[in-house]
Amino acid sequence: MxxxxxxxxxxxxxxxxxxxxxxxxxxxxxxxxxxxxxxxxxxxxxxxxxxxxxxxxxxxxxxxxxxxxxxxxxxxxxxxxxxxxxxxxxxxxxxxxxxxxxxxxxxxxxxxxxxxxxxxxxxxxxxxxxxxxxxxxxxxxxxxxxxxxxxxxxxxxxxxxxxxxxxxxxxxxxxxxxxxxxxxxxxxxxxxxxxxxxxxxxxxxxxxxxxxxxxxxxxxxxxxxxxxxxxxxxxxxxxxxxxxxxxxxxxxxxxxxxxxxxxxxxxxxxxxxxxxxxxxxxxxxxxxxxxxxxxxxxxxxxxxxxxxDASGAGTSVPGQPTTPSHQGPPSTLSPEDAWRAQIQPVFARVCAGCHLPGGTAGIDLSTSAAWNKRKADVKERVLDTRDMPPKGHPLGDADLAAIRAWLAH
Ligand code: HEC
Structure with a gap:
């Protein structure tokens, strides 16, 4: 009525x-x-x-x-x-x-x-x-x-x-x-x-x-x-x-x-x-x-x-587990797509809490460009000295492997 x-x-x-x-x-x-x-x-x-x-x-x-x-x-x-x-x-x-x-x-x-x-x-x-x-x-x-x-x-x-x-x-x-x-x-x-x-x-x-x-x-x-x-x-x-x-x-x-x-x-x-x-x-x-x-x-x-619900089309929600896809991408992937496949899921799950634009870290890592610019820092902090991400935000072995694979190509 x-x-x-x-x-x-x-x-x-x-x-x-x-x-x-x-x-x-x-x-x-x-x-x-x-x-x-x-x-x-x-x-x-x-x-x-x-x-x-x-x-x-x-x-x-x-x-x-x-x-x-x-x-x-x-x-x-x-x-x-x-x-x-x-x-x-x-x-x-x-x-x-x-x-x-x-x-x-x-x-x-x-x-x-x-x-x-x-x-x-x-x-x-x-x-x-x-x-x-x-x-x-x-x-x-x-x-x-x-x-x-x-x-x-x-x-x-x-x-x-x-x-x-x-x-x-x-x-x-x-x-x-x-x-x-x-x-x-x-x-x-x-x-x-x-x-x-x-x-x-x-x-x-x-x-x-x-x-x-x-x-x-x-x-x-x-x-x-x-x-x-x-x-x-x-x-x-x-x-x-x-x-x-x-x-x-x-x-x-x-x-x-x-x-x-x-x-x-x-x-x-x-x-x-x-x-x-x-x-x-x-x-x-x-x-x-x-x-x-x-x-x-x-x-x-x-x-x-x-x-x-973008089903992978851009919007990632920090705090929401995303299904990681850690397979090495075929070599035909563009650098942007490779980042999206290997890094973005890890980023959304582990880093986004602090590294979004305006986030508490003061360093925006939400884009492939930002990661490309900081390849050396990522290698040093995340893989070598292992002091990033901070304690309490652990990276799994598969996450580390994905980051390593991305850094390698
Ligand atoms: C709990 C908050 C937090 C989380 C989660 C976090 N970071 Fe950070 N990160 C920081 C802060 C704060 C800094 C700046 C201080 C420093 O360099 O230690 C930083 C700095 C960095 C730097 C150095 C950048 C530069 O230009 O010096 C890198 C690289 C980095 N983070 C990568 C990551 C990656 C990759 C992840 C996820 C796997 C991550 N961080 C997760 C808080 C965080």
């Missing part, structure tokens, strides 16, 4: 927009390819993390913010439980105010921004942006060094060079950012902000509930009925019309913009819309971005993580 009513509403919107009748090219009936996802076991030890309010990650470091406790996990194992803050409201991974490794921050219920200090608890950092007297309810990285903060009266944009500007006056309800661009929702408008010049551009979108910006700086917005994306002409154009339930979330996670449509997930990647069938999302879940390209969903205090 509910669904039938909703379909009528969606069709009504379609005719308003002048699109063709029926579901049209922007729905599951046309132009949308099937998306395969899988649930990631982010808590393999079944640690009790409490009633979850928010989550943020950086590679395989995950912080689960719950009532009464923030639980820090490294590659699935709990490394810290901090009980200094009774209530958290939101979380994000944002560029560090000091230019270092990105900060995982939580927002407490007093509206202060607290960053995780390497395994040593949380530090109130609101004052780093002059926001100690503001009640912050949202934070987002803008890609590059900028960040934006949502507070009761508006949005503060930090350009990354120590300059923080408040866009007040208009009540804002939600922010997004990426590719050096910020976005906010204000009363039926989607506002795009350039952090350098503070120039704004406004798009009218009645009923907008969420906005996001992808890595390339393209703006996205959603209403309960549809998802829109900024096109080449700089207009917000319809990209997906909901038919299975209301759109209830939209976030940018490395390389894609995820959205939730009732019980299903969808994503826009490289301009293509893909959507799941049978994902069985929690109905009203709130989406959180992941630095890995995955998406987190918090519903009723329960946290779920979904990954695109």
């Amino acid at each position: 509910k669904r039938a009513l909703f379909l009528v509403a969606a069709a009504g919107l379609g005719s308003l927009l002048g699109a063709c009748g029926g579901a049209g090219p922007y729905s599951r009936d046309g132009g949308v390819t099937r998306l395969a996802t899988r649930v990631v076991d982010w808590n393999p030890t079944h640690a009790d993390v409490g009633r979850v309010a928010a989550v943020a990650d950086r590679g395989s470091d995950v912080v689960v913010f719950a009532d009464g406790a923030a639980t820090v996990m490294e590659s699935g194992a709990v490394s810290l439980v901090d009980r200094s803050v009774p209530k958290w409201t939101s979380a994000a991974t944002i560029p560090a105010a000091d230019g270092g490794v990105p900060w995982i921050v939580g927002l407490d219920d007093r509206g202060h921004v607290r960053r995780l200090r390497a395994r040593a608890g949380f530090e109130d950092v609101s004052a780093r942006w002059g926001l100690e007297n503001a009640r912050i309810i949202g934070a987002v990285g803008l890609g590059g060094r900028g960040a934006a903060f949502l507070f009761d009266g508006g949005v503060a944009v930090a350009n990354g060079d120590g300059k923080v500007v408040r866009l007040g006056g208009i009540p804002m309800t939600m922010i997004g950012g990426g590719g050096g661009v910020g976005a906010a929702l204000s009363n039926g408008d989607v506002v795009r902000v350039d952090p350098a010049s503070l120039a704004t551009k406004t798009f009218a979108l009645n009923g907008a509930i969420a906005t996001a910006v992808d890595d390339a700086g393209h703006l996205y917005a959603a209403t309960p009925d549809a998802v829109y994306a900024e096109n080449d002409k700089g207009e917000l154009a319809l990209r997906f019309r909901a038919t299975l339930g209301a759109i209830h979330g939209l976030v940018a996670s490395k390389g894609r913009v995820w959205f939730a449509e009732g019980p299903e997930l969808g994503a826009i990647e490289g301009g293509h819309v893909v959507a799941t069938t049978g994902a069985k999302l929690p109905p009203g879940g709130r989406l959180f971005s992941s630095t890995t390209g995955d998406v987190w969903i918090v519903d009723g205090g329960i946290l779920t993580r979904f990954a695109r």
Whole structure:
């Protein structure tokens, strides 16, 4: 009954927009390819993390913010439980105010921004942006060094060079950012902000509930009925019309913009819309971005993580065992393919926890180019002195053989 009513509403919107009748090219009936996802076991030890309010990650470091406790996990194992803050409201991974490794921050219920200090608890950092007297309810990285903060009266944009500007006056309800661009929702408008010049551009979108910006700086917005994306002409154009339930979330996670449509997930990647069938999302879940390209969903205090099931096509999820393929590749393989076959599985399983871009090691080893550049270091540290990977992250004999084989050709 509910669904039938909703379909009528969606069709009504379609005719308003002048699109063709029926579901049209922007729905599951046309132009949308099937998306395969899988649930990631982010808590393999079944640690009790409490009633979850928010989550943020950086590679395989995950912080689960719950009532009464923030639980820090490294590659699935709990490394810290901090009980200094009774209530958290939101979380994000944002560029560090000091230019270092990105900060995982939580927002407490007093509206202060607290960053995780390497395994040593949380530090109130609101004052780093002059926001100690503001009640912050949202934070987002803008890609590059900028960040934006949502507070009761508006949005503060930090350009990354120590300059923080408040866009007040208009009540804002939600922010997004990426590719050096910020976005906010204000009363039926989607506002795009350039952090350098503070120039704004406004798009009218009645009923907008969420906005996001992808890595390339393209703006996205959603209403309960549809998802829109900024096109080449700089207009917000319809990209997906909901038919299975209301759109209830939209976030940018490395390389894609995820959205939730009732019980299903969808994503826009490289301009293509893909959507799941049978994902069985929690109905009203709130989406959180992941630095890995995955998406987190918090519903009723329960946290779920979904990954695109790429079956070997690019996305590797740190902490997830990948089936290693250690056979020496036929000599016809390109260096890139050889790396992918011999090294990438080992990397995903053992090294990714520290060596992703922005990872704790400060050395990105996630690409074949990075490994090629460091062949001598890899040989010395991993095979000769054996002090890398550090204790507690063992390499099996087959892993060592794969690395040796790769170094040899
Ligand atoms: C627990 C974190 C951690 C893991 C897991 C880890 N590393 Fe490291 N790695 C580091 C840190 C921190 C450094 C920088 C400090 C140092 O050189 O010891 C580093 C440095 C290196 C270096 C030296 C690079 C340079 O430019 O000096 C190499 C090579 C390296 N790691 C390879 C690997 C490989 C290969 C793996 C997986 C098989 C791995 N590491 C797993 C933390 C880690």
